[in-house]
Amino acid sequence: MNKFESFTPGGVAVVIGASGGIGSALFSALNETDRFKTVLGFSRRSPLPIDLGDEASLERAAKAAAADGEIRLVIDATGFLHQGGEGPEKTWRELDPQKLATAFAVNAIGPALLMKYFLPRLPRTGKTVFATLSARVGSIGDNRLGGWYGYRASKAALNQFVRTASVELARRAPEAVCVALHPGTVDTHLSVPFAKQGLDLHSPDAAAANLLSVLDRLKTEDTGGFFDWQGACVPW
Template structure:
């Protein structure tokens, strides 16, 4: 059984195991997926690769602090997406690679952290929104970070 680790809200709570796990799941795994999947994107038309990021991974939007490991690992993912987009553009100009913030999805991961007034979506609704955003993207938006409504998110 997998347990959800609580977010590290203060620097004194940081530990190497939790940091390594966050980076393994949120940055290293997606980076390896990009390594193997981006070269296989179609070249005869539009294609999009999206990595699930999180608004808390935005350095520019960080007003609350906390969530040290998760926030840093998602920021690393965002940098990987941005870097991959530059390399992909050279090899496949019709393709796009983006980071997307799905919003808060009703799941075991988010339920302990949900609070009143937060828009929580059912998984099917979140998936539909993500697919709608991806369908509207074009190669010129490669390297971008978008939320589930299609709005750009600050890096």
């Protein structure tokens, strides 16, 4: 079990998207530690429900978390890849404005609004982390296969939000860290249609353990970075 010794004890940890595969595993793992006084999970089905498309609900969640104590850790585990029987675009001929808008709304705009309301409420001193789940396919430098237009572009936009917010956050809280994380390929409903024989799939519990280990190792100079589940830097 990760002890989170790099974090000041007694604070609040928050998981956004706590009803999803990775989010629920992160929420459970954080509850098994004794580093945080309170672990809060927000989703559409939580007691205080949120929706990334409802800005007011995100503000309410941030206020509620701050009222519980010092927010030391926020993990955004939300994301959108596909819905129904339609997968990511394989060619530009499949580009659809509504699908692109949905991808950007969930993968970029929603997390940006989480930053808007949670980052100003982080303590000014001591280690605090805001982490959002990105994806390696959002890396422009690593894109050699093409396809998946909306998912790639919206995650690339998310990475830019992270980088930009980290600069502003450093002026307010010099010890705070704002990062994007690639969790690897996790065995959830999101990856089921794309699982290939021999693909290295992580269980949600294993993914959560890996990500929390990375978060515990993060230092101030890592803010604004993009890291994979092993802690290695992912190219922009």
